[in-house]
Amino acid sequence: MDDQERQPFSCMMRKLEHFARLSKTDKQAIEGILSAPQKMIKANRDLVREGDAVEYAILLLDGFAYRYKELEDGRRQIVGFFLPGDLCDFNIFVLEEMDHSIATITAARYALLSRCAVRTLILDRRRLMHALNWEILVNAAIQREWILSLGKRSALERMSHLFCELYHRLEAIGLADRMVCPFPLTQLQLAEVSGLSSMHVSRTLRQLRAHGIIDLTRGRLSIKDYDALCEIGMFNPHYLHLDQVGAALDAVD
Amino acid sequence: MDDQERQPFSCMMRKLEHFARLSKTDKQAIEGILSAPQKMIKANRDLVREGDAVEYAILLLDGFAYRYKELEDGRRQIVGFFLPGDLCDFNIFVLEEMDHSIATITAARYALLSRCAVRTLILDRRRLMHALNWEILVNAAIQREWILSLGKRSALERMSHLFCELYHRLEAIGLADRMVCPFPLTQLQLAEVSGLSSMHVSRTLRQLRAHGIIDLTRGRLSIKDYDALCEIGMFNPHYLHLDQVGAALDAVD
DNA sequence: CGCCCATTTGAGTTTAATCAAAAAACGTGG
DNA sequence: CCACGTTTTTTGATTAAACTCAAATGGGCG
Numbered sequence: 293m294d295d296q297e298r299q300p301f302s303c304m305m306r307k308l309e310h311f312a313r314l315s316k317t318d319k320q321a322i323e324g325i326l327s328a329p330q331k332m333i334k335a336n337r338d339l340v341r342e343g344d345a346v347e348y349a350i351l352l353l354d355g356f357a358y359r360y361k362e363l364e365d366g367r368r369q370i371v372g373f374f375l376p377g378d379l380c381d382f383n384i385f386v387l388e389e390m391d392h393s394i395a396t397i398t399a400a401r402y403a404l405l406s407r408c409a410v411r412t413l414i415l416d417r418r419r420l421m422h423a424l425n426w427e428i429l430v431n432a433a434i435q436r437e438w439i440l441s442l443g444k445r446s447a448l449e450r451m452s453h454l455f456c457e458l459y460h461r462l463e464a465i466g467l468a469d470r471m472v473c474p475f476p477l478t479q480l481q482l483a484e485v486s487g488l489s490s491m492h493v494s495r496t497l498r499q500l501r502a503h504g505i506i507d508l509t510r511g512r513l514s515i516k517d518y519d520a521l522c523e524i525g526m527f528n529p530h531y532l533h534l535d536q537v538g539a540a541l542d543a544v545d
Numbered sequence: 546m547d548d549q550e551r552q553p554f555s556c557m558m559r560k561l562e563h564f565a566r567l568s569k570t571d572k573q574a575i576e577g578i579l580s581a582p583q584k585m586i587k588a589n590r591d592l593v594r595e596g597d598a599v600e601y602a603i604l605l606l607d608g609f610a611y612r613y614k615e616l617e618d619g620r621r622q623i624v625g626f627f628l629p630g631d632l633c634d635f636n637i638f639v640l641e642e643m644d645h646s647i648a649t650i651t652a653a654r655y656a657l658l659s660r661c662a663v664r665t666l667i668l669d670r671r672r673l674m675h676a677l678n679w680e681i682l683v684n685a686a687i688q689r690e691w692i693l694s695l696g697k698r699s700a701l702e703r704m705s706h707l708f709c710e711l712y713h714r715l716e717a718i719g720l721a722d723r724m725v726c727p728f729p730l731t732q733l734q735l736a737e738v739s740g741l742s743s744m745h746v747s748r749t750l751r752q753l754r755a756h757g758i759i760d761l762t763r764g765r766l767s768i769k770d771y772d773a774l775c776e777i778g779m780f781n782p783h784y785l786h787l788d789q790v791g792a793a794l795d796a797v798d
Numbered sequence: 799c800g801c802c803c804a805t806t807t808g809a810g811t812t813t814a815a816t817c818a819a820a821a822a823a824c825g826t827g828g
Numbered sequence: 829c830c831a832c833g834t835t836t837t838t839t840g841a842t843t844a845a846a847c848t849c850a851a852a853t854g855g856g857c858g
Contacts, residue, residue, distance in 0.1 A: 311639075439688065
């Protein structure tokens with residue numbers, strides 16, 4: 293939350309470069325979004341609420357956020373994360389109304405992209421469209437993996453898998469290094485992701501800590517035993533498709 | 546599984562027309578896919594296996610299928626359904642390898658679409674691309690709803706919600722009418738969708754039956770008390786976005 | 799008809815939820 | 829920098845939902 297302030301788009305570019313090698317012009321196109329109005333928002337605020345009209349795509353510049361859905365009786369479930377550099381699904385072209393809400397975890401900075409801005413970005417720059425399509429597919433893969441977790445993994449497995457996923461995603465945008473990454477979720481939020489009660493999250497974390505596998509304090513996750521964590525969570529990073537480094541495509545305009 | 550055999554593409558068209566009104570040329574473009582090789586497959590067979598190279602998009606012409614993922618120890622979870630008219634996510638353009646498998650529930654007929662065929666379909670026909678984009682978003686919304694179900698709904702709520710979802714999706718392709726629809730899933734498959742054991746599925750079905758809410762026999766689901774089913778499942782069809790009938794767009798080429 | 803698969807049922811167990819309360823950490827204003 | 833209130837985390841005891849194991853029943857198909 294401090295480093296990338298200076299290079300506001302580095303997260304997005306770093307991520308997209310896992311999917312396609314970007315040319316100078318591509319990068320300039322992304323930087324061009326800088327002209328869009330940038331906004332700040334505090335932690336624990338709704339960015340978008342279910343039922344809102346969809347007029348802009350949100351590009352998260354820094355901070356953590358999440359999508360969530362609620363049942364009538366107030367039970368709520370986090371259905372996805374939103375990390376720096378993530379472009380909230382650009383359903384702006386098709387859907388009129390949000391069917392879920394987005395809230396911040398930390399204070400955040402974001403840009404609102406008009407339909408026009410997104411259109412320019414993807415129509416003019418084929419490679420960018422390719423990279424963004426890739427991202428959509430990866431997001432779908434992440435959702436499938438969450439369904440698998442919720443359906444079949446135990447509490448311990450589920451949380452281990454989640455730590456692995458988020459570590460990899462953060463590493464891909466340069467926010468994780470040497471098995472340490474920011475991790476600003478409260479245990480209540482961890483409970484809302486994992487479908488567990490917050491008390492059970494606490495107990496489960498204790499187990500992972502007791503076995504010397506992770507250390508999670510003051511908003512930082514430190515993975516002490518990555519192999520064990522992967523094994524418990526049955527984590528295989530392949531579905532994130534972050535290992536391509538866009539090597540197949542060259543970056544000449 | 547009998548009616549639509551005669552009009553092989555009606556399901557896909559019916560579905561897409563919920564998203565955009567299609568012109569004659571659009572429909573011809575879809576019918577043009579008929580030239581692609583059509584294949585038959587028996588019930589309970591893998592159509593695509595995790596790790597397979599992605600060379601074709603699959604268009605299911607009739608029959609039911611599902612996507613699933615497995616853990617190393619064999620636990621498996623259904624992560625999505627695939628109904629007549631569904632075009633399996635055309636990741637053909639970006640991903641090289643399947644990260645999940647697809648299997649049939651019933652005997653099925655399908656077409657394999659080459660990259661080229663899909664490209665023609667969506668590049669030439671803007672409205673079709675629009676409709677297909679819409680479908681991708683609806684699929685993402687369905688996945689979010691599943692995550693909510695698995696995370697927060699009880700066994701009874703979860704199954705009720707699933708019945709509502711599938712009824713609506715089947716109705717949208719003309720396979721459901723008067724609260725009756727085909728429902729060829731075994732209880733074991735229902736268990737693999739809902740994250741429950743098959744025994745618990747059986748008990749939960751008994752409850753729904755006992756309250757006179759549904760009747761599920763010999764592959765047919767009959768919803769006796771739709772309002773009660775919706776209320777139990779906290780189902781709101783809005784997220785399926787099937788209520789537009791593409792009215793906003795006219796269908797002139 | 800008989801075999802195999804799917805479904806049902808029961809009993810006992812396990813996992814995770816709930817309820818309740820204490821302890822720790824955090825943020826803010828004095 | 830400390831005291832205060834708030835939020836978050838931890839812990840224990842109890843309960844409930846769903847699982848497992850086991851066995852019986854039922855249906856469909858060759």
